Amino acid sequence: MEWMVGFAPFAMVLGIIWIVQRGKLEEKKLAATAEATGEKAAQYASRVQELEDRVKVLERIVTDRGYDVATQIEALRDTVNVEQEGSGVPLTINDREKA
Numbered sequence: 001m002e003w004m005v006g007f008a009p010f011a012m013v014l015g016i017i018w019i020v021q022r023g024k025l026e027e028k029k030l031a032a033t034a035e036a037t038g039e040k041a042a043q044y045a046s047r048v049q050e051l052e053d054r055v056k057v058l059e060r061i062v063t064d065r066g067y068d069v070a071t072q073i074e075a076l077r078d079t080v081n082v083e084q085e086g087s088g089v090p091l092t093i094n095d096r097e098k099a
Contacts, residue, residue, distance in 0.1 A: 061072060
């Protein structure tokens with residue numbers, strides 16, 4: 001029984017150290033979770049802003065210029081095709097025009 005009385009202060013110190021370390025670990029976990037959540041929120045906010053800008057453009061197309069949306073979409077598609085394929089006539093010396 002006497003050994004338990006001598007051991008009790010050491011056990012208490014070990015318990016206190018364990019509790020303090022456990023608290024620090026929990027704080028680190030919370031900080032990491034908060035940082036990850038903040039980054040995700042920033043990414044979502046950025047994406048929402050991009051989508052809002054696109055909706056504004058669509059609203060402006062529909063309301064400012066009437067309902068000629070199909071023609072404008074086709075014009076945009078033509079622009080994309082020209083940019084992708086290149087513009088103008090290819091310069092090939094071997095394929096000359098024959099008179």
